[in-house]
Amino acid sequence: MFELLLTAVGFAFVIKGADFLIEGASALARRLKVSDLVIGLTVIAFGTSLPELFVNITASIEGQGGITVGNIIGSNIANILLILGISAVIFPLAVTRGTVWKEIPLGLLAAALVMLLSNDRVIDAGPWSGLRRIDGLVLLSFFVVFIYYMFGIAKNTEGFEEHPAKKDYRTAGIIIRLVLGFVVLIVGSRWVVGGAVFIAKILGVSQSLIGLTIVAVGTSLPELATSVTAAYRKNAEIAVGTVVGSNIFNIFFILGLSAIIRPVPFKAEYNIDTGFLVLASFILFVWMFTGKRNKLDRWEAVVFLIMYFGYISFKIIWSMRTIS
Secondary structure (H helix, E strand, C coil): CHHHHHHHHHHHHHHHHHHHHHHHHHHHHHHCCCCHHHHHHHHHHHHCCHHHHHHHHHHHHCCCHHHHHHHHHHHHHHHHHHHHHHHHHHCCEECCHHHHHHHHHHHHHHHHHHHHHHCHHHHCCCCCCEECHHHHHHHHHHHHHHHHHHHHHHHHCCCCCCCCCCCCCCHHHHHHHHHHHHHHHHHHHHHHHHHHHHHHHHHCCCHHHHHHHHHHHHHCHHHHHHHHHHHHCCCHHHHHHHHHHHHHHHHHHHHHHHHHHCCEECCCCHHHHHHHHHHHHHHHHHCCCCCCCCEECHHHHHHHHHHHHHHHHHHHHHHHHHHC
């Protein structure tokens, strides 16, 4: 019971720590006169992925490969099907041509790249499948290209004012929030990983299932809050951009960094989850051309939600059958 309570507190710490960091980084960016667009593309989209980052770093250091993979794949699936699904039900999400032709396909490429790099045993009949350190460097290289692309956009586009910092803090206040955010995230992520391992042992299920469900949804709460709020305010670009940017960040940076810290083993069963992520990413791209062009309509959002809960149900039933 204590471990379960610690897990819940860990999630609260992770989310609050991310909030502190986003606040501090936003204030720092404005102090340095960085454009609003750069703040949105980096602080908002990437800042909401901080829970996944710290949970994965902790899991990699402790050798919990199932949580490392499950957290990222599960979070990305939840981002597309659950978060965009809920957001588009609230308000149909219309996006720009650049998002449709560049950022969404890049998210699809990221998911496909994970499947390609992690299947050594299938591709070259190797003795071990997973993401090695060289694979992590490949993913980080794509992340550098993505960062370069984003700052290229910032040069040619005026900033937006929808997401200003909550408050203009003094230098001391900025430093306190940045430091406190990191500390709270580190402590919270350790509790989440420890609790997830405990839950997996108690239920007799795999760590990857816990990572794909409980940990993934828990670390995706910042994206959920940001995208749903943006949809409620009819800011579709932020709602979609947060999810797509977070998914790219999760794979190229977080999973890449995790593989460099410790090679990540990839079981054959993970291909089902990675394949489902590729499918969800592909459907998101295709649906930009169905119905109203460049828009995720409400009926498409409902299909997304049905797909998500169907997928989770399948994973739980499959896990129960495996146990029995």
